[in-house]
Amino acid sequence: MTPSLPTLPLSQLGGPGKGQFKYDFIIVGGGTAGCVLASRLSLLPGSPTVLLLERGGSDRGWMSSTPLMSTSWQMDEKKCSSIPTVPQQGLDGRVCDMLGGKILGGASTFNSSLYTRGLPSEFNIWASQFDLPSWSFSKLLPYFISSQNHRPNSSPIADLLPPSNTASAYTGADGPWATTNPSVFTYPSSKHFVVARAGFGEGLKIGLGALVHKLDLDHDGTCKGVWFSEDGKPESTLLHASCCQETILTSGTVFSTQLLLLSGIGPKAELEELHITCLVDLPDVGRGLADHLSVYLPYTVPITDSLDRLENSPLHAIKQIASFALFRTGDFTFQGSQTAIMISSTHIPEILSEHSPYSKERPLWTSSLAEEEVPNLEILPLPFRFHSSMDDGKPDGKTPDLRKGKYNKSVGYLSPISILVRPKSTGTIKLKSKDPREIPACDPGFLTDPADLPVLIQGLRLAAKVVDGMIAGGYDVKPIEKNNPFAFGKECSDDELKAYVKKWAVPAYHMSSTLRMSGQENDGVVDGCLRVKGCKGLRVADASVFPTILAVHTQAPVVVVAEKCATMIGEEWSKASH
Ligand SMILES: Cc1cc2nc3c(=O)[nH]c(=O)nc-3n(C[C@H](O)[C@H](O)[C@H](O)COP(=O)(O)OP(=O)(O)OC[C@H]3O[C@@H](n4cnc5c(N)ncnc54)[C@H](O)[C@@H]3O)c2cc1C
Secondary structure, three states, X not given: OOOOOOEOOHHHOOEOOOOOOEEEEEEEOOOHHHHHHHHHHHOOOOOOOEEEEEOOEOOOOOHHHOHHHHHHHHHOOOOEEXXXXXXXXXXXXXXXXXXXXXXXXXXXXXXXXXXXXXXXXXXXXXXXXXXXXXXXXXXXXXXXXXXXXXXXXXXXXXXXXXXXXXXXXXXXOOOOEEEEOOOOOOOOOHHHHHHHHOOOOOOEEEEEOEEEEEEEEOOOXXXXXXXXXXXXXXXXXXXXXXXXXXXXXXXXXHHHHHHHXXXXXXXXXXXXXXXXXXXXXXXXXXXXXXXXEEEXXXXXXXXXXOOOHHHHOHXXXXXXXXXXXXXXXXXXXXXXXXXXXXXXXXXXXXXXXOOOOOXXXXXXXXXXXXXXXXXXXXXXXXXXXXXXXXXXXXXXXXXXXOOOOOOOOOOEEEEEEEEEOOOOOOEEEXXXXXXXXXXXXXXXXXOOOOOHHHHXXXXXXXXXXXXXXXXXXXXXXXXXXXXXXXXXXXXXXXXXXXXXXXXXXXXXXXXXXXXXXXXXXXXXXXXXXXXXXXXXXXXXXXXXXXXXXXXXXXXXHHHHHHHHHHHHHHHHHHHHHO
């Protein structure tokens, strides 16, 4: 039987004064990384006491375990934080929405569940450029393997994959994260990691609806605990929880950064402007915000080939619900996309000029790819309407809401998305005020580096070429005339495509690198053990510590950061207790 979660009312987890409630470890943010850590730390020998504080609630019901349905939570503000960017100069001043989790399990409860790790050479660049030898790919591979539960399957797409993709030297079969080759049902959320898979120890206590306001820091930078209150109730009492060993921030890139700044850890001048006493002057806090930027091309396809059919045909929807409920098959197992092209833009001109299928093999799975060979583009063919405005031509940079906007119900949609996965543009996170409820000013600096726009343009050209191949093969796919720059078979100039990108590009929700890890002195925010520099008893373990953004979807690497953090803490805990 699945154990129930060890949640308690907040008044039983913290008190108005210091020292009433003590824990060995406090974890701030019960999202993707936080749940992994809570599970691992509470299972350490000697059953340490672990407090996990999560701002959101916990989902009950079937939606989170139905892949296609859980992605709809991306539009639910109770479960998902919508984080507006500052106006993006690179996108003609548009404000975009970035998303983060606000629920136990975090973004893993509603993301698209694409499992990607990052290429060996990317981690090896981390290791060599930032003096982080224990973060090389060979050092991280055991964590990827031990966290993974790979279940190969047969499907039209899976059968095309070369056997090396499932080689046992790289894949795990016994871990808590279920992954498959494409098109099979998985049960991927981090909350389920705690509840049903890795389990938890008796010392774990979880506080839901708990907004952590700031860390309780001594003047020498020692973290003594946290201050928190009930979220959404400004009048509720501020509670304190003390920590005897360590506090670990896993609040996601934006909110872990905000918490350090609110606690007086960050660039001194910036903090003083807001009358926050700077306890640890760390200039790199909030610098280096990076996210992937994506732009799609709209096409129509036969309704029978698109997920749009679920909305347009009640009979089809009922059949699919039955198929999922009875056999765990059908459209509801779908999680976003079943295949992707990862490519370096340096190869695209050659591909575009070729008339025969491109057949050169390039071994990406080597430990030291030349910089220009590391893929900087991903093409994801999504078999549904991606943007509410796809037909009516009004981009707003907001989270795509598939329920809104005009569209033609007699056809299906295909939306190949080009994603810039190695952006050179980066930006900042800065506080707007001392209020922990106010979302900080997030500026990912989209397209501020002139190298980025030409790469995305190459991505659009490649995506259009792939679709051209489908048309040439006799498939009924048509560009939507109003918005697709490749409509009417016309040649598109780079200027037209630049304007298109600026008008339509949206974030891919893979924010990272604002609390960069670095083994070098006077660089970055956390060291190779994820400890905040200049502080004691304080670590960060989420995507904010990535030294550079990885060219992949970020969940698996975030899980590995949390796993490695738990191992490092566990080793110290074991030494101390013997
Ligand atoms: C819509 C979407 C789709 C995605 N699709 C994929 C995909 O298909 N594959 C993939 O690999 N990656 C995907 N990602 C990215 C991936 O999900 C994230 O990188 C990863 O889940 C981030 O984990 P995290 O632990 O850093 O943050 P989160 O999972 O967001 O967790 C942070 C948690 O901290 C809590 N918190 C924040 N502030 C406080 C506070 N002050 N007090 C208490 N709690 C707080 C939040 O409520 C939240 O639950 C997607 C992301 C999104 C948003």
